[in-house]
Amino acid sequence: MSRIKEFNLPDLGEGLTEGEILAWLVKVGDTIELNQPIVEVETAKAAVEIPAKWAGQVHAIFHPEGTTVEVGTPIIAIDTDPGAGPIESSTTGAPAGDLPTPSAASLAAVEVAPAEGAVEPGLIGGPAPGGRTAVLVGYGPRTTAAKRRPRKGAAPAQATVAPAAAPVQAAPTPVQAGPAVVAAVPTVNGNGRAAGPVLAKPPVRKLAKDLGVDLGTLTGSGPLGSITREDVQRAAAAPVAAEPLTVTAPGTSAASFGADREQRIPVKGVRKLTAENMSRSAFTAPHVTEFLTVDVTRAMKALDRLRDRREWRDVRVSPLLLVAKAVLLAVKRHPMVNSTWAGDEIVVKEYVNLGIAAATERGLIVPNIKDAGRLTLRELADAMTGLVQMAKSGKTSPADMSGGTLTITNVGVFGVDTGTPILPPGESAILAFGAVREMPWVHKGKVKPRLVTTLGLSFDHRIIDGELGSKFLRDIGDFLADPEAALLAWT
Amino acid sequence: MAKGDPGASTRGRRAAPRSRKAATGDPELVQLLTPTGERIESVTGPDGTEYRVDFTDEEYRGLYRDLVLVRKLDAEATALQRQGELGIWASLLGQEAAQVGSGRALRTQDMAFPTYREHGVLYCRGIDPIMPLGLFRGVDQGGWDPNEFKFNMYTIVIGAQTLHATGYAMGVAMDGKTGTDDGEAVIAYFGDGATSQGDVNEAFVWAGVFNSPLVFFCQNNQYAISEPLERQTRIPLYRRAAGFGFPGIRVDGNDVLATYAVTRHALDNARHGQGPSLIEAYTYRMGAHTTSDDPTRYRIASEVEAWQAKDPIARMKAFLEREQIAAADFFTEVDEQARREAVDLRERVLAMPNPEPATMFDHVYPNGSPLLDEQRAQFSRYLESFEGSAH
Numbered sequence: 001m002s003r004i005k006e007f008n009l010p011d012l013g014e015g016l017t018e019g020e021i022l023a024w025l026v027k028v029g030d031t032i033e034l035n036q037p038i039v040e041v042e043t044a045k046a047a048v049e050i051p052a053k054w055a056g057q058v059h060a061i062f063h064p065e066g067t068t069v070e071v072g073t074p075i076i077a078i079d080t081d082p083g084a085g086p087i088e089s090s091t092t093g094a095p096a097g098d099l100p101t102p103s104a105a106s107l108a109a110v111e112v113a114p115a116e117g118a119v120e121p122g123l124i125g126g127p128a129p130g131g132r133t134a135v136l137v138g139y140g141p142r143t144t145a146a147k148r149r150p151r152k153g154a155a156p157a158q159a160t161v162a163p164a165a166a167p168v169q170a171a172p173t174p175v176q177a178g179p180a181v182v183a184a185v186p187t188v189n190g191n192g193r194a195a196g197p198v199l200a201k202p203p204v205r206k207l208a209k210d211l212g213v214d215l216g217t218l219t220g221s222g223p224l225g226s227i228t229r230e231d232v233q234r235a236a237a238a239p240v241a242a243e244p245l246t247v248t249a250p251g252t253s254a255a256s257f258g259a260d261r262e263q264r265i266p267v268k269g270v271r272k273l274t275a276e277n278m279s280r281s282a283f284t285a286p287h288v289t290e291f292l293t294v295d296v297t298r299a300m301k302a303l304d305r306l307r308d309r310r311e312w313r314d315v316r317v318s319p320l321l322l323v324a325k326a327v328l329l330a331v332k333r334h335p336m337v338n339s340t341w342a343g344d345e346i347v348v349k350e351y352v353n354l355g356i357a358a359a360t361e362r363g364l365i366v367p368n369i370k371d372a373g374r375l376t377l378r379e380l381a382d383a384m385t386g387l388v389q390m391a392k393s394g395k396t397s398p399a400d401m402s403g404g405t406l407t408i409t410n411v412g413v414f415g416v417d418t419g420t421p422i423l424p425p426g427e428s429a430i431l432a433f434g435a436v437r438e439m440p441w442v443h444k445g446k447v448k449p450r451l452v453t454t455l456g457l458s459f460d461h462r463i464i465d466g467e468l469g470s471k472f473l474r475d476i477g478d479f480l481a482d483p484e485a486a487l488l489a490w491t
Numbered sequence: 492m493a494k495g496d497p498g499a500s501t502r503g504r505r506a507a508p509r510s511r512k513a514a515t516g517d518p519e520l521v522q523l524l525t526p527t528g529e530r531i532e533s534v535t536g537p538d539g540t541e542y543r544v545d546f547t548d549e550e551y552r553g554l555y556r557d558l559v560l561v562r563k564l565d566a567e568a569t570a571l572q573r574q575g576e577l578g579i580w581a582s583l584l585g586q587e588a589a590q591v592g593s594g595r596a597l598r599t600q601d602m603a604f605p606t607y608r609e610h611g612v613l614y615c616r617g618i619d620p621i622m623p624l625g626l627f628r629g630v631d632q633g634g635w636d637p638n639e640f641k642f643n644m645y646t647i648v649i650g651a652q653t654l655h656a657t658g659y660a661m662g663v664a665m666d667g668k669t670g671t672d673d674g675e676a677v678i679a680y681f682g683d684g685a686t687s688q689g690d691v692n693e694a695f696v697w698a699g700v701f702n703s704p705l706v707f708f709c710q711n712n713q714y715a716i717s718e719p720l721e722r723q724t725r726i727p728l729y730r731r732a733a734g735f736g737f738p739g740i741r742v743d744g745n746d747v748l749a750t751y752a753v754t755r756h757a758l759d760n761a762r763h764g765q766g767p768s769l770i771e772a773y774t775y776r777m778g779a780h781t782t783s784d785d786p787t788r789y790r791i792a793s794e795v796e797a798w799q800a801k802d803p804i805a806r807m808k809a810f811l812e813r814e815q816i817a818a819a820d821f822f823t824e825v826d827e828q829a830r831r832e833a834v835d836l837r838e839r840v841l842a843m844p845n846p847e848p849a850t851m852f853d854h855v856y857p858n859g860s861p862l863l864d865e866q867r868a869q870f871s872r873y874l875e876s877f878e879g880s881a882h
Contacts, residue, residue, distance in 0.1 A: 007574070008575065009575075010573070010574060010575025010576075011575065011578075012572075012573065012782065012783075013579070013782060013783035013784075014578065014579055014783050035567075035570045045783050045784065045785060046779070046783070046784060046785030046788075047785060047787075048573060048782075048785075049573070050573045050574065051570045051573055051574065053574040150877070150878050151876055151877060151878065152875075152876055152877065152878050397787060397792070398785075398787040398788055399787055399791050399792040402791065403791060
């Protein structure tokens with residue numbers, strides 16, 4: 001038994017085929033104990049920490065953070081006897097900084113993808129049609145290509161499928177040409193079949209749908225001309241090469257509009273969640289958006305004076321802080337905007353969990369400040385700074401992102417004036433804060449250069465009427481136009 | 492029990508005990524040990540029953556040892572799953588007191604019907620803790636003899652075991668094994684989510700109508716996977732029993748002493764032929780539903796923190812320390828024993844042999860069957876069709 005042991009990514013939750021490395025909790029050279037957490041991995045079901053299987057010293061780490069790794073692939077090598085002196089020549093002993101390759105033995109153990117046609121969808125324990133894997137509980141697996149050991153005496157093409165498919169991939173693979181992509185083949189029906197209802201049993205229809213085969217283009221070989229499972233599979237397996245678009249050789253002047261010039265990015269993670277939330281919200285909550293342009297010169301001056309104060313010296317003070325304060329004060333005056341539509345009732349919340357939309361490397365996330373209405377301005381500033389740092393470092397926990405009641409999106413940082421934001425699901429109002437610009441503005445009867453911004457408020461019209469929405473937005477504007485007076489008047 | 496434990500006579504230095512009457516109608520818990528480890532001498536339940544325990548110091552220490560060992564072994568199993576050595580694991584973290592309290596209340600002749608999470612009860616029944624790990628590693632079907640240990644196989648189907656238990660309990664009554672001090676009783680474990688199942692409600696009906704010697708032990712851990720309790724019921728679960736015609740009571744499931752007292756009483760009622768009862772052990776699942784689940788998606792951290800303060804082991808430790816029933820060396824010794832048993836468990840799990848795939852045909856009929864023989868042959872040919880197969 002070698003003293004260097006490689007740990008393969010296990011199936012962390014009943015039938016998963018891959019996981020994304022979120023964060024390494026150890027680095028090469030670290031001494032680790034048995035069951036010490038070494039890596040955080042996110043699967044389709046959960047983000048979990050994996051405890052070390054052996055005590056020893058971290059010898060090599062095979063995949064950087066952010067990589068999606070297939071189950072069964074080595075992710076880390078551990079020297080289980082680091083006191084025994086240096087290691088003789090070994091494939092895992094790559095120089096520090098590089099991502100080393102796992103040993104040949106472990107590569108051989110990785111199952112390789114079978115050639116097209118070797119996959120038999122629908123077998124128990126095997127992949128479902130379309131490459132999905134059936135699971136009993138959880139949140140559903142990602143769509144993945146099915147894997148299986150090769151059959152004995154299969155076609156030679158199969159033998160050439162080398163372990164290239166496998167483990168060391170420094171960057172995430174963007175293009176995944178799964179069977180569903182290949183399958184949309186409009187096979188022309190030579191028999192000129194008369195238009196009319198297509199005969200096919202429901203499971204066959206399902207299979208055709210999964211494989212992207214149009215039943216109307218097939219000729220059935222079953223009883224009464226019905227389309228069989230085999231007909232569909234044959235159509236799905238038909239070669240794409242016959243497509244005329246592939247004629248153009250690279251380098252010629254005629255532009256290709258085929259798949260070679262398209263990038264396919266799998267929809268997953270934050271992108272997938274964002275898409276689901278936005279679609280759900282956009283098509284269930286009737287949104288209205290109102291705009292208000294405000295002269296914020298006084299507010300910006302007030303911010304400067306705040307920054308100058310000694311006790312605020314180390315605090316990050318941004319215009320967003322004043323907007324947040326304005327929103328919180330306006331909510332107190334119009335509690336109804338801080339509510340949820342719950343079907344047969346409206347839930348009005350006495351607490352404000354203020355969401356701040358943040359653009360991160362992983363995509364849009366909206367962490368929220370819990371019970372922000374109770375915070376002093378200083379506490380609010382600290383909370384916002386913490387929130388942003390957390391989001392930037394990717395450490396925002398699901399709890400930080402759940403339970404939001406009202407959100408601010410600071411589109412101004414991207415240099416645009418305003419927008420019509422979509423409500424986060426379960427919330428009834430969201431404020432877009434645009435860029436603060438120096439603009440010609442009528443001030444005390446004269447046109448003067450003033451600092452001006454535009455606020456955009458979207459709200460759920462089922463709960464909030466135009467009057468309430470307008471008053472709420474007006475109050476936010478009033479505060480930003482003259483924060484000192486608004487504070488005196490309202491608090 | 493470990494050697495070198497302090498002596499047993501300690502009554503004199505105990506603080507004056509409190510007594511308390513549980514308010515009627517309220518979903519109040521029967522509690523003998525508060526979250527801070529304060530001992531309540533006795534509690535009178537809504538029906539006038541007085542709940543109390545009278546343990547020796549050695550027994551108190553034994554309960555603590557059970558709690559710690561059960562938690563440690565469970566944590567080791569969770570780690571083994573994360574390392575790819577188990578297919579799945581349903582952790583009992585947070586529910587140790589409910590399981591040890593009820594498990595230790597069982598008498599040798601009593602029969603238990605578990606779900607798939609009752610590792611603590613299994614431990615109390617004297618079954619080798621390796622047994623369920625074989626099941627979740629996929630190398631056997633769970634290896635204990637239910638008749639030998641009076642502990643049925645783990646049941647994965649939610650709530651199904653309550654009907655098995657009801658049938659078993661009806662059998663016990665028909666065999667005339669109730670009505671004496673040494674009568675037999677049956678206990679059925681299930682969770683809050685299972686109370687929404689038809690099976691459980693049918694079991695309530697049958698056990699109630701036939702006055703079966705059965706204790707329904709519901710560990711209300713607040714979540715049916717991701718579904719919170721308020722979506723299971725509009726009334727406290729223990730009050731459901733009234734509608735089926737037998738008593739129900741809620742006990743602090745994080746209090747091993749109260750759980751023991753309440754379960755012992757219910758079991759004794761059953762063995763004396765006084766029919767079934769429902770115990771709702773109010774507790775909290777500190778971990779995930781199973782290793783396939785991510786609880787941060789549906790519950791907030793502050794809730795988990797609030798329950799952390801009610802930890803069953805911490806309160807028992809506080810009690811033992813305050814009453815000077817155990818000292819630092821005892822706690823160190825228990826931790827060391829837990830560590831040793833966890834290492835031992837790990838080594839034995841890793842050494843479990845993988846069964847030959849064809850052995851799945853072996854345990855269906857005692858003398859085989861032509862149909863299965865044919866299937867076995869087909870299956871063997873199928874396995875041999877793969878490259879690199881050892882067959």
